[in-house]
Amino acid sequence: MTLNLAEIFFxxxxxxxxxxxxxxxxxxxxxxYGALRKEIETLAEQLLAAGIHAGMNIGLHYPGGxxxxxxxxALWACGAYVTxxxxxxxxxxxxLIFQQIAIDAVISTTGCTxxxxxxxxxxxxxxxxxxxLNLKALRTPPAELAGLNPAFIRFTSxxxxxxxxxxxSHETIFARIQAANQGLHIDANDRIxxxxxxxYHFAVSIVAYLSFGATLILCKNSFGSTIxxxxxxxxxxxxxxxxxxxxxxxxxxxxxxxxxxxxAIVTTAYLRPDIAEAFxxxxxxxxxxxxxxxxxxxxxxxxxxxxxxxxxxxxxxPRYSVKLESPDENGIGEIMLCGPGLLDAYYxxxxxxDVILNQHGGWLATGDxxxxxxxxxxxxxxxxxxxxxxxxxxxxxxxxxTVLERHPAIQAACVFAVxxxxxxETPMAHVVLVDNHEPPDEAQLKAYCGEHLAxxxxxxxxxWVDSLARTASGKLIRNSDKLLTTQNTKIL
Amino acid sequence: xxLPQQLREHIINQYIKAKAPEGFNxxxxxxDEGILDSLGIMTLIAWLEKQYAIEFDEGDIVxxxxxxxxxxxxxxxxxxxxxxxxxx
Numbered sequence: 001m002t003l004n005l006a007e008i009f010f011x012x013x014x015x016x017x018x019x020x021x022x023x024x025x026x027x028x029x030x031x032x033y034g035a036l037r038k039e040i041e042t043l044a045e046q047l048l049a050a051g052i053h054a055g056m057n058i059g060l061h062y063p064g065g066x067x068x069x070x071x072x073x074a075l076w077a078c079g080a081y082v083t084x085x086x087x088x089x090x091x092x093x094x095x096l097i098f099q100q101i102a103i104d105a106v107i108s109t110t111g112c113t114x115x116x117x118x119x120x121x122x123x124x125x126x127x128x129x130x131x132x133l134n135l136k137a138l139r140t141p142p143a144e145l146a147g148l149n150p151a152f153i154r155f156t157s158x159x160x161x162x163x164x165x166x167x168x169s170h171e172t173i174f175a176r177i178q179a180a181n182q183g184l185h186i187d188a189n190d191r192i193x194x195x196x197x198x199x200y201h202f203a204v205s206i207v208a209y210l211s212f213g214a215t216l217i218l219c220k221n222s223f224g225s226t227i228x229x230x231x232x233x234x235x236x237x238x239x240x241x242x243x244x245x246x247x248x249x250x251x252x253x254x255x256x257x258x259x260x261x262x263x264a265i266v267t268t269a270y271l272r273p274d275i276a277e278a279f280x281x282x283x284x285x286x287x288x289x290x291x292x293x294x295x296x297x298x299x300x301x302x303x304x305x306x307x308x309x310x311x312x313x314x315x316x317x318p319r320y321s322v323k324l325e326s327p328d329e330n331g332i333g334e335i336m337l338c339g340p341g342l343l344d345a346y347y348x349x350x351x352x353x354d355v356i357l358n359q360h361g362g363w364l365a366t367g368d369x370x371x372x373x374x375x376x377x378x379x380x381x382x383x384x385x386x387x388x389x390x391x392x393x394x395x396x397x398x399x400x401x402t403v404l405e406r407h408p409a410i411q412a413a414c415v416f417a418v419x420x421x422x423x424x425e426t427p428m429a430h431v432v433l434v435d436n437h438e439p440p441d442e443a444q445l446k447a448y449c450g451e452h453l454a455x456x457x458x459x460x461x462x463x464w465v466d467s468l469a470r471t472a473s474g475k476l477i478r479n480s481d482k483l484l485t486t487q488n489t490k491i492l
Numbered sequence: 493x494x495l496p497q498q499l500r501e502h503i504i505n506q507y508i509k510a511k512a513p514e515g516f517n518x519x520x521x522x523x524d525e526g527i528l529d530s531l532g533i534m535t536l537i538a539w540l541e542k543q544y545a546i547e548f549d550e551g552d553i554v555x556x557x558x559x560x561x562x563x564x565x566x567x568x569x570x571x572x573x574x575x576x577x578x579x580x
Contacts (some may be wrong), residue, residue: 059497063526127520189532195530221523221524221555222529222530222533222555223523223533223546223553223555223558224553224554225554226555244530244533244534245530245532245578247534247553248530248533248553250550251550251551251552253551253554278550389537390531391530391534392530392531393531398553420538421529422534422537422541423534423535423538424539428539447505448503451511455506455507455509455535456531456535
C-alpha cells in the first residue's frame, strides 16, 4: 500500500482535533487540526466533482497561507500531485513550466486570466477566492512517473537553460521529515513562525509540522515588529525564516523579546555574520544555520554550536553522510551527500535517482562547495554551478543570458554575480551590441527583462563591451573582480 | 522628476508591474496590500541606498518607513538631510 501525506495529517487530526494547526495571520485567526481536516475534505470532494482524480498533476498558482496548505493536502487526498507555480514569475517563465511539465489543471486566484489560452473548458469556482481550470494537454508525462507515487514536482531551470523538474514522492518527503526530526525534535508542543514562500518551501517544513502535530504561526508581513508580535502572542517555540527576516527582527525598536524560542532556523541563504551578531545582541539567541537543498531535504542543521561555530551549517544529521569531491589545498571541494529522502527523479530530461547516483558512485553531487572543520562542522563557501542567489532566491545565470540574447540589439551576453551587502549577490550583465544597432538604454533593457523574467533575476547594471571576456580555452569569465576592472566597458 | 514621482514610478515598475491598483496613491498601504514582501523590502532598500546615497542604520528597517510611498519619501528626505549635516 502506498503512503499518502494527507493520510498522515488525517491521523494527526484524529489524535488532536482541537489542537491548533494554524494561527494567524490576523490576530484572532485560528484553525484546529479537526477544522483544517474538514476544510481539506470539503475541497477534496469539490475537486473530485470537478474531475480531478488520482495520477493528475495540478499546478498551484496561489498566494501562501492557509488556503495554499488546504489545496495541497486536498489534491493529495484526491491522489493527485502538485506543481507549484510561483506567482512572482514572469508569464514567460510560467509558460515554460507548462511546456516542460504535463499539467492537467491549475488552481489559481479567481479572476486570474493568465492561463485562459491553455484552458479546455470554463473555470470552475472552488472558493470565494480560488478557481480550477482544466487545461489542454501540451505534452504527456514520462511513462515511469505514475509508479513513483509523486506528491510534488518542483520546477527548477537547468544549468544549461533546459528544464529539470524535481520529483518528490510521498515516501521521499516522509523519509525526509523523519530524518530532519532526528535533529529538530518537532512535536505537538511546538509553535513555528512561518515566513517563507510556500511555492518554494513546503516539503521538509510545513509537511513536517503538520505530520508531527505542531502549530504553524503565519504573520501579516515580514517586518520585525509584526514577526515578534506574532511570536509572542502565540508563544512561538521555533522560527523558520530567511536571513532577511532575522535582519528585519534585529531592526525592531520595541522591547519585545523571544523568550520561548528554542530554535531559530535560518534557511535559503548564507547568514551574514553581522546579522547573526545583531540578532544575538538583540535577543540572546544564536540563529541555527541549515543546509537545505531541494534534491536532498535538510541534511544539516547547526543545532549544538550556533554561536561558537557561526557560519557553519552544523554537523550532518544522523542519517546523512557527506564527502568532499576533489578538495583543493584549503580542503574545499564539492559537497557530495547520501542519505534518506533523496529526490525520486528529474522530470526533463527523465533521470531516476538510481541513474543520478550511479554517476557519482552512490553520492548526490550538490554543486555546492564547502569544507569540513576539525570538529566535523560543515561550512558552505560557494557553488560550482553557475547560479546567482539574490537574498536567497536562486536562479541559473544561463536563464538570464538566454533572455538577453533574444533582444534584437544584443549579440551576446554574460551575466555574473556581484557581491552586495544587502542582497548577498545581484546579477550584472556584460552585453555585446549587434553591429550598427542603436543601443537600448538601461530602462529599456530592464523593462524588456521584466517581460520575461521575475524581478530578482533582472541585472542591476548592464555594461556594453566589445566582446565577452573569455579564458584561453574559450570559457566565459564570470569573476566579477576581473570583469569589473575591464577597461573597454561602458556602464549604462 | 521629483522624489515622490521617482519613488511612485519605481514601486509601480518594479513591484506592481501591471496597471496600478484602483485607489493607488501616496498613502496606499504597500505592506497590507501585499505590494512589498520580504524580498521586495530588501531589493527596495538596496535601490534606495544606491539611488539616493543614503544608508539604512540599525532600527531603520521598520514598518513605519515602508508602508506607503509617502512614508518612503519622508524617510529618504530625513536621511538626506541628516547626511548633509556637518559631523563633529
